[in-house]
Amino acid sequence: MYVMRLATVADGPGVAAMIRSRSTWLEERDMPSWRDSADNLAAQAENSHGGMWVLEDDASRIVGCTTVQEETPPWGWTPEELAEPAHYLFTTVTDPAYREHKPGTLIALWAVDRAAREGKRWVRRGCMFPGLVDYYRTQGFALLHEVQRTRNRVYLMARRAERIAELERMFKGGDTHAS
DSSP states (O other), rough: EEEEEOOOOHHHHHHHHHHHHHHHHHHHHTTSSSSGHHHHGGGGOOOOOOEEEEOOOOOOOEEEEEEEEEEEEOSSOOOOHHHEEEEEEEEEEEEEEGGGOOOOHHHHHHHHHHHHTOOSSEEEEESSSSHHHHHHHHHOOOEEEEESSOOOEEEEEEEEEOOGOOOGBBBGGGOSSSO
16 A cells, blocks of 8 residues: 655655655666756655655555646647646656556556646646657556657656546545645
């Protein structure tokens, strides 16, 4: 059973440790990692206005995080898309020790359900690696745009917000929206 809650300042060290664990896993596979920016990413937990959410297991160990913005970044999307209410996910990281439990998919489905509860039409996200595009497709996201930024190609994806009833059995007390 899991809990998804807003991150607090106290979560910073746990988030940083989880990001370093993911970085080691990525580096062992000759993939780019977040090691050099782990502390900066974890500092998002200190944002007093919220935004970073953490996924905890039964032992209150942080096994994943994501940051949710109320607005989609303006570049790469059409004016019509930007006019539709959406949440935008970024900096989603999970602990590789929990891979068999699919915490990344659980976070994505939680975000889709949360967006629907809040009257949003879409959950959007972007990534820079084709492998992540394939992974996010398994979570129901569709690739909508490819944008060349300064040095990176960014793949912009979206999934329609919807209630996901089966999430309730994965969260403590059936509460998918703890904070």
